[in-house]
Amino acid sequence: MHRIAFLGPPGAGKGTQATVLAAELAIPHLSTGDLLRAEAAARTPLGLEADGYMRSGRLVPDAVVLRVLEERIGRPDARNGFLLDGFPRTVAQATTLESVAPLDRVVFFDLPRDVLVDRLSSRRVCPTCRTVYNLLSHPPRVAGRCDRDGAELVQRPDDRPEAIATRLAVYAETTAPIVDFYRARGRLRTIDATGTPDEVGRQVRAATR
Numbered sequence: 001m002h003r004i005a006f007l008g009p010p011g012a013g014k015g016t017q018a019t020v021l022a023a024e025l026a027i028p029h030l031s032t033g034d035l036l037r038a039e040a041a042a043r044t045p046l047g048l049e050a051d052g053y054m055r056s057g058r059l060v061p062d063a064v065v066l067r068v069l070e071e072r073i074g075r076p077d078a079r080n081g082f083l084l085d086g087f088p089r090t091v092a093q094a095t096t097l098e099s100v101a102p103l104d105r106v107v108f109f110d111l112p113r114d115v116l117v118d119r120l121s122s123r124r125v126c127p128t129c130r131t132v133y134n135l136l137s138h139p140p141r142v143a144g145r146c147d148r149d150g151a152e153l154v155q156r157p158d159d160r161p162e163a164i165a166t167r168l169a170v171y172a173e174t175t176a177p178i179v180d181f182y183r184a185r186g187r188l189r190t191i192d193a194t195g196t197p198d199e200v201g202r203q204v205r206a207a208t209r
């Protein structure tokens, strides 16, 4: 059983590492951001409620996120564990998760703010297959097009400068205290997330063994 979460500020590389580790461990990679964006794209009542918060970079209310997450971890493919990326983001979410499906390992991606701003503002994503690119460190082969399916790459609305500032402020205020929550329970491992994806990946593997 692997119940793992990646904690850290937006832009730390959690999604990139989660895709790789989840495949290695054969557990689903659950990104609450992706789950909420899918709800918003499908225009479900829950997605419509979440959309305004997401666009401006504020947190979606706990009750909404918890509903989406609990439904997802209740599915059969999550029976042997899961890798959470972007959840928990508040101490209330962490506390609820403890009573539903306690995590056995939490990896904290640590890195300085200026690196985060650079990474977020140069991020582009494929709207079709969700592959993530970085215009500086991991550009697509053909400018503006996904390597896998040729779709036109887009910038997430919340990767624009105003929303980045909000997201980093929200992170410092509400999400950073969760680090202490898991440290106090002896389940936190901190890694230096400034390196290349391969360097960070080695630390992630060591932290989750």
Ligand code: AMP
Binding pocket: 010, 031, 032, 033, 034, 036, 053, 054, 055, 057, 058, 059, 060, 061, 062, 065, 085, 086, 087, 088, 089, 090, 093, 158, 167
């Ligand atoms: P992400 O893709 O993880 O950067 O999430 C994008 C946005 O989705 C965040 O800025 C929030 O608006 C929302 N979101 C994702 N996960 C959570 C969560 N655990 N709690 C509250 N809001 C969330």
